[in-house]
Amino acid sequence: GAGVSQSPSNKVTEKGKDVELRCDPISGHTALYWYRQSLGQGLEFLIYFQGNSAPDKSGLPSDRFSAERTGGSVSTLTIQRTQQEDSAVYLCASSGRLGSTDTQYFGPGTRLTVL
Amino acid sequence: DAKTTQPPSMDCAEGRAANLPCNHSTISGNEYVYWYRQIHSQGPQYIIHGLKNNETNEMASLIITEDRKSSTLILPHATLRDTAVYYCIVRLLMNYGGATNKLIFGTGTLLAVQP
Numbered sequence: 132g133a134g135v136s137q138s139p140s141n142k143v144t145e146k147g148k149d150v151e152l153r154c155d156p157i158s159g160h161t162a163l164y165w166y167r168q169s170l171g172q173g174l175e176f177l178i179y180f181q182g183n184s185a186p187d188k189s190g191l192p193s194d195r196f197s198a199e200r201t202g203g204s205v206s207t208l209t210i211q212r213t214q215q216e217d218s219a220v221y222l223c224a225s226s227g228r229l230g231s232t233d234t235q236y237f238g239p240g241t242r243l244t245v246l
Numbered sequence: 247d248a249k250t251t252q253p254p255s256m257d258c259a260e261g262r263a264a265n266l267p268c269n270h271s272t273i274s275g276n277e278y279v280y281w282y283r284q285i286h287s288q289g290p291q292y293i294i295h296g297l298k299n300n301e302t303n304e305m306a307s308l309i310i311t312e313d314r315k316s317s318t319l320i321l322p323h324a325t326l327r328d329t330a331v332y333y334c335i336v337r338l339l340m341n342y343g344g345a346t347n348k349l350i351f352g353t354g355t356l357l358a359v360q361p
Binding site: 164 | 288353
């Protein structure tokens with residue numbers, strides 16, 4: 132079946148501009164996660180959704196970062212007034228039904244470059 | 247912080263078994279051992295997970311010591327396409343709704359399969 136998809140695959144933007152990154156989780160998955168991987172760094176957690184609510188936003192690095200999820204499906208990560216240090220690969224993962232096994236499956240990521 | 251330690255790199259000859267060790271001496275009774283891998287420029291790929299029994303699937307085998315303080319991921323016949331960074335992660339299995347089951351990635355082991 133279809134896996135997690137993310138768009139765009141690559142995004143180049145200028146410092147100060149806003150960007151939106153999209154994640155389409157596996158159909159029926161209730162949990163959705165955003166992670167970030169900076170050059171030469173490990174993967175770091177950003178935010179977790181259960182349905183449309185976000186019980187854990189502890190990984191968002193600043194108030195320039197926000198995310199929403201609608202219809203319990205698609206999620207959008209928005210970065211306002213981008214900075215060069217925001218350059219990274221942004222990864223989305225989804226996992227199964229509440230109470231089920233919670234194996235997370237990742238999308239291919241969006242590579243963001245801030246000039 | 248990651249709750250696991252792994253060697254930073256390993257080599258393996260093509261066609262031979264690759265044995266990747268992981269120490270998780272502080273693992274708690276309800277935490278599982280998960281393995282993911284990340285091939286260059288791709289999102290992390292789920293491999294296998296286990297609690298205390300050895301597990302096998304089409305990709306790999308997972309051997310967990312009786313005291314659960316360490317484990318070994320075995321790729322029985324490594325190919326060049328298995329060259330990747332392998333991450334060992336300990337975490338709760340179940341999706342409890344409000345509880346974040348975020349993955350905490352360490353630095354992993356870079357497995358280089360040699361022709």
